[in-house]
Amino acid sequence: MEYVYAALLLDEAGKEVSEHNLLEVVKAAGFAPNEAKAKAMIESLKGVNIKDIIKNAQSMQVQAASQAQAAASASAQKLAEKKPKVEEKKTEEEAAGGLAGLFG
Secondary structure: OHHHHHHHHHHHOOOOOOHHHHHHHHHHOOOOOOHHHHHHHHHHOOOOOHHHHHHHHHHHHHHHHHHHHHHHHHHHHHHHHHOOOOOOOOOHHHHHHHHHHHHO
16 A cells, blocks of 8 residues: 555656655655565556546546435435325314414
């Protein structure tokens, strides 16, 4: 995981994401450098634009949040439609009794 973070830091700083630089960042962070891991990270990042991946990930998060909000609204609306409306009907006697209590 430290090599992923190192690659992100180097990219954000505008530095070349190279094996040497990865090892330096990992070492500076207090981890034991591992050349095999650094080589594997460099190989996995060939042809990858880290900034594009981060931008796409952020837009996917916004899209997922919008979809979740829309789904929650639709679900709430369906529940409101299914809920039977209870009307209170009073008989004439109940209505008159309420008024009689006022004049008591």
